Each structure stands twice: as C-alpha cells, then as structure tokens.
Amino acid sequence: MPPIGLDPHSPLPPQQQLCRLLQQAIQQGQLAAGSKMASIRALAAQLGISRYAVLAAYEELAGMGLLNPRHGSGYYVRINATPPRQARPAHLDQVLDVALLIRGLVEPNNLLKCGSGALPKEWLQGLDLHRHLRSVAARPGANVYCYGSALGYAPLRDVLQQRLARRGIDCSAEQILLTAGSTHSLELLIRCCCATGDTVLVEAPGYYNLFSLLHLSGMAMQAVPRQADGPDLDALESLLRGGLRPRLFFMQSLLHNPTGSSLSWSKAHRLLRLAENYDFTIVDDDIYSDFATDQAPRLANLDGLQRVVYLSGFSKTISSDLRVGYIAAAAPLLQTLARVKLMISITTSEFIEQAIYQVLTHGHYERHLTQLRKRVGEGQDSMRQLLSTCGWHTFAAATQGMFIWCRHPAGKDSLLLAQEAAAAGFWFAPGSAFDPDHQPSAWLRFNVAYDTPELRAWLSTI
Structure with a gap:
C-alpha cells in the first residue's frame, strides 16, 4: 500500500x-x-x-x-475496479405485475386461493393465538410501548438456538437475528452483501418476491435450473468455469417454492465445494422448515454457517400476519446485518416476538406441527391422485410440503389458465411469475390444502 x-x-x-x-x-x-x-x-x-x-x-x-x-x-x-455505476433500470413493469399478483392474494376477494403460498387460517386456529396474545399483553413486563433490542427478543433467540441445534446447526443465540419475516431477511442480506450491478444466482423456477427485490436493487440475476433433487449443478459449474463470479446464491434446500422438491445429500456436498472453490455465499431460505424433519438435508448443518446463511420463520405454521423470521449467520456478518436492520427498521416488534415465544414454549407447538404435517401429507396424496386422474404432469414424483408444481396435459400457457381459473373463482399464480425473466410457462403451483369439490369440478372441465 x-x-x-x-x-x-x-x-x-x-x-x-x-x-x-x-x-x-x-x-x-x-x-x-x-x-x-x-x-x-x-x-x-x-x-x-x-x-x-x-x-x-x-x-x-x-x-x-x-x-x-x-x-x-x-x-x-476489485478486478477492473471502476467508478460507481449508475443503477440499471429496474424492470418496473415486471415488479408491478408481481405487486398486483400479491395484492390479489392478500386483499379480500371471492377467489379460493388454490395457488397460495400459505395454509388456510382454519388449519392454524388450533394454536389459539388470541389467548396467547392476551396472555402476553397482560404481563407487567410486556413491551408494547418501547423499542425492542437490536437482535430481537433474547428468550426467543435462545429457543431458536435450541431448535437449530436439533437440526445439527451449531450456533449461539448471538448469531441469530430476528426479522419481520423472510422478505425482510432477504432485503437485509441484499443490502448488506451486494452492490448495484453485482451478479447473484437464483433458482428457476423460484420465489417471485425475491426476483422483484433483486430487480429493484439493481442486481444482475443468473438463473440456475431447479431439478427434482436440487439445483442443476452441472449447469452451475459450467457458468462458474466460464468466468461467472456471483456474490450470493439464493436458494431453498427443503420443500422448494414452487416445486416442493428437496436437496439431496450428494448435491448438498457438491454445492458447498463449488461455493468454496468459487468464493460465493449461499443464502438458504428454509421458510418451510417445520414441515420437514430435523434430519432432512440442510446446507447449514454441513457447513457450520461458514458459507451458508440460514433463514427461516413462522409465517407458514403460526400466522402470516404476526411476521417473525430469523437469520442465522457467522458472527461478523450477523453483526453487520444487525446494524443495517437498525438503519432500515430500528427494531422489530418485541411484543410479537414475545407472542411467538409464548406459542413455542407454552402453546403445544410440536403437537400442532404433527397435526399440520399429517394434514399436509394427506392433502399431497389426495391432490396428486386428482391431478393424475385429470392427466396433469407433476414436476417431482413425490414431495412433502404444501406445493405441487404441475403442467396442464396439453401444455397450455399457465397465464391463460390462471385467467380462466379466476373467472371460475380460483386464484393461481401463473408459472411465468416464478421465472426470473417472466418467460411464458405451462406450469402452475397448487396448494394441497385447497382441494375442494369446486376445484375438482373445474379441473375435470379444462
């Protein structure tokens, strides 16, 4: 120097x-x-x-x-270091399309949410959240007027550390940051780890809200095809050997959205070797983790949070509205994320975090999960049989979780199918929404919790 x-x-x-x-x-x-x-x-x-x-x-x-x-x-x-670049224009038309798609999902309407990313509220009401919220609010120490702490409610982080340990993920409570859900977690990581114009890897198909966040942040996305046992690592290695140098790889090891597929052990080991050899970090969004077993393949289990950042939360099993997620990461990165969180949102709601803690420790949560897994498994069997009878082609031979990714027998464009479904009273996200470039697709995501006589009647007519 x-x-x-x-x-x-x-x-x-x-x-x-x-x-x-x-x-x-x-x-x-x-x-x-x-x-x-x-x-x-x-x-x-x-x-x-x-x-x-x-x-x-x-x-x-x-x-x-x-x-x-x-x-x-x-x-x-940096190699070829340059002065600051102007942010490339975000694909605002695509971002707005996704925003309208999400609005159709969350706002009241008469459509049955057969393609939703969440379970019906009737499946979650056994937790009796109202009772837990009243219990927390009645405590003398309930924090309903002041800021929480930077990392989030400490007793909840202690419980999460114990839950991660059961999954073979070794970390301290100081390596866990509470967030306002998985989308908040993703935003923090994008802001912390990437600069405008950086290349990041995403799965195709993948989570449409992630694609929109990356578009708005000026990231260059490189798609890696998703297969039934995880990302196509031959395609990824070819890109890396050709000179691609990504900052991050955003993926879902378990119960992938939208395909429902899970990563194999062999691919998990190979992917970690690629991350080490080509110096990129893997962001593993395990938001559907509680539908899988603790022994299922998780990259953070093998890696020890060296090249893996682990995300999860409770929007799928407790409440979509009480948004509590968390990030587990190596200590230096975690502290940076905590500082950025302070800049973006100051803190998250400690009252809601206390309510989630109450559910996990006094709300028979494990029994609730057992019942959910049983219902989702039965829904998988029933919906797969229905789709097979109607001639639909499914992406993976057998999956757990709430999703089935499938294609109309005639290969019909899923955007047209989604429009026909809406006219008949059903909400679906077209397959193009799950593509990073919004390319036309014949695939649709089905949520197995919405198997109704009305849906069966409609499927038999198209």
Missing part, C-alpha cells in the same frame, strides 16, 4: 480523507487489482485513527465498486 498521510487540520473527518486517498490510489493503479487491503486494525493503528473510521472508508469504497469485501477474509481491490 502506498504511503498515506492524513491532515489533522483538514475540515474533513478521517474516514472521508482516507476514502479519497484510497480511491485515488486505486484509480491510478497504485493498488493492484485483486490485492488485499491492510486489515482494519493494522491501518487504524498505523494512522492513529479509530477502527470505525477505517471500516467506514472501506465500506464507502466497496459501495463505489472499488473494493470487494469477503467475510472472514478482509477487503480486496
């Missing part, structure tokens, strides 16, 4: 002076592309300034596209 001298009489604070000097050194070639920057501690000691000032300068340079932060390793000069 070239000699750096800060002016103690300058009106600029040390971090701004340091940022300008390093920016000039990088753009003039005094710092070689790919070279590692001095550690934050060492540079702070050398210049006689705080470590925070060095970190702020490095983060600013990373946001300008000049440095590449690598968690656990440090900061590196």
Whole structure:
C-alpha cells in the first residue's frame, strides 16, 4: 500500500480523507487489482485513527465498486475496479405485475386461493393465538410501548438456538437475528452483501418476491435450473468455469417454492465445494422448515454457517400476519446485518416476538406441527391422485410440503389458465411469475390444502 498521510487540520473527518486517498490510489493503479487491503486494525493503528473510521472508508469504497469485501477474509481491490455505476433500470413493469399478483392474494376477494403460498387460517386456529396474545399483553413486563433490542427478543433467540441445534446447526443465540419475516431477511442480506450491478444466482423456477427485490436493487440475476433433487449443478459449474463470479446464491434446500422438491445429500456436498472453490455465499431460505424433519438435508448443518446463511420463520405454521423470521449467520456478518436492520427498521416488534415465544414454549407447538404435517401429507396424496386422474404432469414424483408444481396435459400457457381459473373463482399464480425473466410457462403451483369439490369440478372441465 502506498504511503498515506492524513491532515489533522483538514475540515474533513478521517474516514472521508482516507476514502479519497484510497480511491485515488486505486484509480491510478497504485493498488493492484485483486490485492488485499491492510486489515482494519493494522491501518487504524498505523494512522492513529479509530477502527470505525477505517471500516467506514472501506465500506464507502466497496459501495463505489472499488473494493470487494469477503467475510472472514478482509477487503480486496476489485478486478477492473471502476467508478460507481449508475443503477440499471429496474424492470418496473415486471415488479408491478408481481405487486398486483400479491395484492390479489392478500386483499379480500371471492377467489379460493388454490395457488397460495400459505395454509388456510382454519388449519392454524388450533394454536389459539388470541389467548396467547392476551396472555402476553397482560404481563407487567410486556413491551408494547418501547423499542425492542437490536437482535430481537433474547428468550426467543435462545429457543431458536435450541431448535437449530436439533437440526445439527451449531450456533449461539448471538448469531441469530430476528426479522419481520423472510422478505425482510432477504432485503437485509441484499443490502448488506451486494452492490448495484453485482451478479447473484437464483433458482428457476423460484420465489417471485425475491426476483422483484433483486430487480429493484439493481442486481444482475443468473438463473440456475431447479431439478427434482436440487439445483442443476452441472449447469452451475459450467457458468462458474466460464468466468461467472456471483456474490450470493439464493436458494431453498427443503420443500422448494414452487416445486416442493428437496436437496439431496450428494448435491448438498457438491454445492458447498463449488461455493468454496468459487468464493460465493449461499443464502438458504428454509421458510418451510417445520414441515420437514430435523434430519432432512440442510446446507447449514454441513457447513457450520461458514458459507451458508440460514433463514427461516413462522409465517407458514403460526400466522402470516404476526411476521417473525430469523437469520442465522457467522458472527461478523450477523453483526453487520444487525446494524443495517437498525438503519432500515430500528427494531422489530418485541411484543410479537414475545407472542411467538409464548406459542413455542407454552402453546403445544410440536403437537400442532404433527397435526399440520399429517394434514399436509394427506392433502399431497389426495391432490396428486386428482391431478393424475385429470392427466396433469407433476414436476417431482413425490414431495412433502404444501406445493405441487404441475403442467396442464396439453401444455397450455399457465397465464391463460390462471385467467380462466379466476373467472371460475380460483386464484393461481401463473408459472411465468416464478421465472426470473417472466418467460411464458405451462406450469402452475397448487396448494394441497385447497382441494375442494369446486376445484375438482373445474379441473375435470379444462
């Protein structure tokens, strides 16, 4: 690193002076592309300034596209480092289409939500949430007027640490950050780990709300086809060997949305080797985790949260409205996520977190899960038999969870099918919504909890 001298009489604070000097050194070639920057501690000691000032300068340079932060390793000069790029225009037409799709799902209407991503409320009411909410509100220590803590309600994080341990995911409660649901978790990770124009990997088909978040953030998405046992790793390895260098890979190991498929052990091991060899982080969204067993393949179980960030929550098994999710990650990344959370939302609702804690510890939650898994399993069998009788082709031979991903026997465009279904009183998301580029698709997502006589009658006519 070239000699750096800060002016103690300058009106600029040390971090701004340091940022300008390093920016000039990088753009003039005094710092070689790919070279590692001095550690934050060492540079702070050398210049006689705080470590925070060095970190702020490095983060600013990373946001300008000049440095590449690598968690656990440090900061590196980007290859072909360039001045800050203008954000590429977001595909607002596609984003708005997805927003309208979600609006049709969440707002009151007369459509039966046969393609919904959630269970009917009747399947969840056995938890008696009203009683738990009243119980929490009646406590003298209930936090209904003040902010919660940065990481979230500590007793709930302790319970989550124990639940993760049963899944073989070893972490402390300080490595768990509570969020306002999985979408909030994804937004925090995008803001923390990516800069405008970065390349990220997504599964195709995949979660349409994730695609919209990435579009709005100016990310370049590269699709990896989803197969019945996980992502197509031959296709992924070909992309990586061809020079693709993604920052993150957003995926779902278990009970994938929309296909319902789960990752095999062999693919899990191979995927982690690719992440290590090509230096990218895997974001594993395990929002449907409680429909699977604790022994099911989870990347965080094998990796120990080194190259895997683990997401989950309770919107699918407790309530879509009491939005509590969580992130488990390596300690340095977790602390960064907590700081960004403070900037975006200050804190999450401790009252709601206390209510979820009450359900998990005093609400017979495990018995509730057993009943849900039984009903969902019966729904899978019944819906698969119905679709087979009607000639539909299903994506995977056998799945757990609430989804079946299937194709009309004549290969009819699913957008037309969704429109016909709406006219008949049923809500479906067309397959194109689950494609990163919104390409036409013949596939539809069915929720097995909505097997009704009316749906059976309609399926027999199309």
